Amino acid sequence: AARELKDDVPDAEKTRRIVELNMLQTDISLKKNKALVGQLHEVLVEVSGGSSGHENPDEAGTGANVSKGRTTYGRNDANKIVTITSGNARPGQFLPVRIIRATPHQLKGDLAQT
Secondary structure, three states: OHHHOOOOOOHHHHHHHHHHHHHHHHHHHHHHHHOOOOOEEEEEEEEOOOOOOOOOEOOOOOOOEOOOOOEEEEEOOOOOEEEEEOOOOOOOOEEEEEEEEEOOOOEEEEEOOO
16 A cells, blocks of 8 residues: 555655654653663673684683773673673673673673672
C-alpha cells in the first residue's frame, strides 16, 4: 500500500525530521546510561589492550592477548559497550567493573576490587 502513495515530503523536511529524531534518541540514551553510573557490572571482555589487541601475548602460552593497563572493551549483560582500564584482561574473561561515566553510546568504568 505504501508503494502506491505519492512521496510529497520535501527532502529538507525529511532531513529535519531524522535529525530531530536522532537528537531525541541521543538524549534518551544518555539519560538511561547516566542512571548506571556508580553501579557494578559484570563485563565480558571482547578486545583487550588497545586497537590491535596483539601487544602482549600471555605468559602461559595460550595465545591469548593480555592487556597491561591499557583500554579494554567489553559488554555488560545488557549488551552495552563498556570501556575499562584493567591490569590483566583476556578476551572471553568476565571482569567486575564499576561504571564511572556515561556517554550516549557507551559506558566507561574502572576495574572493581574483588
